Amino acid sequence: MSKPLILVASHLLCLGAGALGIRVAAEKDAQGGGMASAKAGERVEGRPSNSAAARRLADEALAAVKKAPLDSDAVNARVKAITAEQGEQRVRELAVALSSLGQAEIDEYAAAFLAWFREDRLSAITFLLNGGKDPIKQEVLKMALAELSPEEGLRLAASLAIPGNRVQVARMLGERLGEMDPAAVVALVKQARSGERGADLLRGIAQGWPTGRAQRYLDMALALGDGSSEALKVFVADYTNPRRASELLVVMKGREDLPPDFVTFLDEQRELIGHLYRYANPSVPLDLRIEEMRNLEWLHDATPEKLREGALKQISTVDINELMKSGPDYRYAFRHGAMSAEEVLDAVRKTFPELAAASDYETRVRVYNELASEDALAAFALISDLPDEQRNLAVIHQARWSFRDNSPETFYSMINLAPGPDTADAKSQREDAWTNYSESAYREYGGEYVEWLRALPAGVNREVARSSFAAVMREMNQKELAEEFASPLKSSK
């Protein structure tokens, strides 16, 4: 080999050695540093051990969620060793800090309660019901009532001094009655109604009746004789659960054997009927819901097109909001990047195919409504292709009717997606949105909100936010703030 070649080769060798050396050092550093980090608790995303540990932790959390709140075997094993007196004493001791008990203590509490309850039902249950609400208490109560026949349970409910407690216990029994043969239930309910506290028991039974069992309730109620009308009324007029109440309306449709005074009651309650169909279970045919929503005063004289438009707006709002509250947590998935806005929209379409077919626009805008408070910009993709005016109105309407408490930043990020200029309709909706928001934000955040408002960047939203806030402050007799925000800013920021 010639001398120059040897020189080039030796220099390249050195360059390579430098590269190799630094790589080895870097790898050692990564390994050593990683261990050091691990010792300090620091982890690196994407490292298999890290992901596996995270998955294990998430699985533990899932298992805890799926686990029954009470270990009935453990509870029953303990009960045998406790006397009623010991049980009562322990229940009173543990009740003081019920919410902070660990699983073993919760099981102990349940066992102690059962020991007491088996000996003196009325005292035990009265203590439990009078001491404030707690999810554990509900579970313990359910376990105790499961030891009684429905008849015994209803007798116990009737013996409680406080009406609310009677309703609560009857509600838990109603859940069981709804699964029984209606003929057997009729006798129980007749007996329960016969006492002077029968109205409370009937209300509780109706409230506790399981979803999807409206036909059984109707059969049971119609067999009650002179109690039929009352039983139907308490079920239908349960505003706390319109979905279930609307099921009864659906199964009653076309029946000619309803009690006359109940028919009269329904004729007089058109607003209630419209309300129930608005909140009806999505399994109720959409066209029926729309048709029945004509019972609402504001839709009573609407043209068929306006009825459909107005009803679909409300039905889509109610159904999609309910899905977000009790269905898969799409908002969390969207918030944490597990689902895009379009993917959430697709999932909603699959859940409500009838609604999606009836109005893709309403479905899309309602999903935007739900997701905008999570990430306004990412949710905006759902409506960005709409015509300008329609899109601006959708944005402002959403900000105005958001179902949740939003931080000022979130509210601003939502409404600022409609930067103006506004039509007359948009202008008044924007003012209304800011007025409503300012009032609640000031009550929640006080001076911090005022400070935030002062720093808003220039634009149509700053103008409206300030003037709306000034109006709110005038209403609240906060003169200085009203004056400050009513005055135009001298220089735009």
Add this chain to the structure above:
Amino acid sequence: MSNPRKGLLLFGTHVVALAVGVLLFRPTGSSRNTDREGQGTGGGSTALVAEPGLGHGDAATKAPARAHDGPASSSVHVLAWKALADDGLNRPERLKASAVILRQWIKEDWHAALDAVMNETPDDFSLLLGEFDTVFADKAAEVWPIIESKRYGVMSVNLRHAWQKRLLRLDAAELDCVEKQLPEKAREGLRPPKPNAMK
């Protein structure tokens, strides 16, 4: 060139080659930074708060650096926290699962856990802040600077309310003891409110 000088020159050029090798193939700073940003802990906790696209990210980006500058310890928790988004739980179930992760997270790094919770939406954090009851009571003087720094923007007010609510459940002697550790400003609201106090 004489031999000693020639040798020195050759040595020098080989050293330069070695240095060039080191310089050319060193790991770049940016790739390290990428790794760290991916951790979502330590500095990453701040990154988590300031995560773009979240509804209240604006407030978070304005917030000062996190009060807690110790070693980050929560990336497993961050990953588990996010993993719940893939598990198809309904909201009540997911909140329960979040609370289970949170309980462990708080024991290991309550600052990072608090960042994670306050980075959720108000309807979430208003329910999850209850898990911090022990921290709020036992470390009241450490919580106050986080509130005062407005780390979570306007929503630091929500944190303050949750913290105060917990302290107001202490008995009089315990509350006295806590108040002694707090500056005057932090004590506002820890006694029955005066009429028309809000201005």
